[in-house]
Amino acid sequence: MNRVLADASTVGSPLVNIGIFVAFVGVTLFVVIRASRRNASASEFFTAGGGFSGPQNGIAIAGDYLSAASFLGIAGAIAVYGYDGFLYSIGFLVAWLVALLLVAELLRNTGKFTMADVLSFRLKERPVRMAAALSTLVVSLFYLLAQMAGAGGLVALLLDIEDRTGQSIVIAVVGVLMIVYVLIGGMKGTTWVQIIKAVLLIAGAAIMTVMVLAKFGLNVSSILGDAQSMISGSETGAGRDVLKPGAQYGGSFQSQLNFLSLGLALVLGTAGLPHVLMRFYTVPTAKEARRSVVWAIALIGGFYLITLILGYGAAALVGPDRVMSAAGKENAAAPLLAFELGGTVMLGIVSAVAFATILAVVAGLAITASASFAHDIYASVIKRGRCSESDQVRVSRITVVVLGVVSIVLGILANGQNIAFLVALAFAVAASANLPTIVYSLYWRRFNTRGALWSMYGGLTSTIVLIVFSPAVSGSPTSMIPGSDFSWFPLSNPGIISIPLGFVLGIIGTLTSRDPGNAPKNAEMEVRSLTGVGAEKAVAH
Known part of the structure; x- marks a missing residue:
């Protein structure tokens, strides 16, 4: 019945899909408006006044971290490349654990609103804040790029919009809705949207997983065997062995370097993602922060295990040819699987999720x-x-509008790219520009302002330059700018170069400066980061 899914016009009912989208937007806007009645102070607008409990924040963290890359991009990568696609799941999960062990609670105990609060705690405030803020903006833009590209591909599939102009309009609508949510709700409204989204996403993915397992008699081996047969017999993956490494990143030495670079970016990037770290400021105490960590680990870990079944299930039931010929390409695997499992209604629900x-x-x-x-x-x-x-809140709202416009333009340019890959670029920026400075600030007493600036600006600049001149942007059929070729860096992800460079520059900058640091501030930061003493007062300020 569903053998013609390659034609986007046969995938579900656009009217049903639009109806479910509108219902979701209506419900979440109602929640955001109800939650935003007190948003005058900077603390309320930026961190919800530290008013969320540990479990609430843990669910919201899962909602923040489990992006479209986790659901659409990874399922698609597994459906087409098998084991190599599952490496994204492994990388994202390990990255989350590294972030928690290395920096999360220490940052929460030391800071107030942003990552820059921590980095400037014992260094010269103005230059370090400027560098940290610029890095935060760049990481956020790369991450927004991925989400906007996912929106274009998803809605193109569901609403039968195949031309670039129509998909660009869809991306613009998502950007406008983003602006409205933040302008009205601030962090409090955004957190409630993330809680709702996390519940829907995990529940929807779990239901799909049960349905896939039921189709194969609860036999995972049957799923893997059928997936291998479907992929290896397809035009897209002819002869490809998707049950072992190498389908995407095997073969040449350059391909293996690409894999290593991607792995470094995924594993180390989360500990430098400002939007994930900022979530720890929305709870009132260090104890609640630890409770939120437990909830987040359970939910995120469970979800990434589920992606294995969803990805191989899509390979077995839908097939890579239909996935790659649909609007949205790899990002369409999960919606197409939903249509295969439950028809129009299931497709509409999963797509709304x-x-x-x-x-x-x-x-x-x-x-x-x-x-x-x-x-x-x-x-x-x-x-x-x-x-x-009040001035800070006003400027923040203006910034949201500007950021929304920029992200719409970049999202249109990136439309059609695999969003798990695009998110990996954001992880590379975070790991290169933010992580070295965060680690050195928390663990190295000798670290000083020059080391921080060299590390942040050096890591940020090298990452952006290498990305711009890589096959991710030009020089290959899947580039962001097809038909042009100005690439000279051979790897699609620059992490293997830019991440070590960020750490090395932090060391060189520190050791070549005569600045001995601020001993009293160093001691205060060490005590506060380890114990949380003073953190509650700072967050509530």
């Missing part, structure tokens, strides 16, 4: 980036601390 995923994540990214600009650049650098909280 994916749409909710995109909206929730872009809202979280937007408020993080706008808070960083308003709090770190405007209030601390431009106004030198002489700025009221």
Whole structure:
């Protein structure tokens, strides 16, 4: 019955899909408006006044972290490349554990609103805040790029919009909705959207997993065997062995380097993602922060195990040829699987969940980036601390609008790319520009301002330059700018070069400076990061 799914016009009913989308937007806007009645102060707008419990924040963290890349991109990568696609799941999960072990609670105990609060705690405030804020904006833009591209592909499939102009309009609508959510709801409204989205996403993925297992008599081996037969016999993956490594990143030495570079970016990137780290400021105490970690680990870990069944299930039941010929390409695997399992209604529900995923994540990214600009650049650098909280909120709202417009333009350019791959680029920026400075600030007493600036600007600049001149942007059929070729860097992900460079520059900058650091501030930061003493007062301030 579903052998013609390659034609987007046969995939479900556009009217049903639009109806479910509108219902979701209506419900979440109602929640956002109800939650936003008190958003005058910077603390309320940026961190919800630290008013969420540990379990609530844990669910919201899962909602923030499980982006469209986790649901659409990974399922598609597994459906086409098998084991190599599952490496994204492994990388994202291990990355989350690394972030928690290395920096999450220490950052929460030391900071107030943003990552720059921590990095400037014992260093020269203005230059470090400027560098940290710029890095936050760049990471947020790359992540927004991925979510917008996912929105274009998803809605193109569901609403039968195949031309670029129509898909660009869809991306613009997502950007406008993001702006509205943040302007109205701030962090409190955004958190509730993320909680709703996390529940819907995990429940929807779990139901699909049960349905896939039921089709194969609860036999995972049968799923894997049928997936292998379907992929190896297809035009897309002819002869490809998807049950072992190498389908995507095997063969040449360059391909293996690409895999290593991608793995480094995935595993180390989360610990430098500002929008994930900022979530720990929405709870009132260190104890609640630890409770939120437990909830987040359970939900995120469970979800990434589910993606294995969803991806191979899509390979076995839908097939890579139909996935790659549909609008959205790899990102269409999960919706097509939903249609195969439950028809139009199931497709509409799962697609609404994916749409909710995109909206929730872009809202979280937007408020993080706008808070960083308003709090770190405007209030601390431009106004030198002489700025009221209402002014910070006003500037943050203006920043959201500007950021939304920029992300719409970039999302249109990136439309059609695999969003798990695009998110990996954001992880590379975070791991290269943010992580070295965060680690050195928390664990190295000798670390000073020059080391921080060299590390952040060096890691940020090298990552962006290598990405711009890589096959990800030009020089290959799947590039963001097809038909042009100005690439000279051979790897699609620059992590293997830019991440070590960021760490090395931090060491060289520190050791070549005569600045011995601030011993009292070093001691205060060490005690506060390890014990949480003073953190509650700072967050509530």
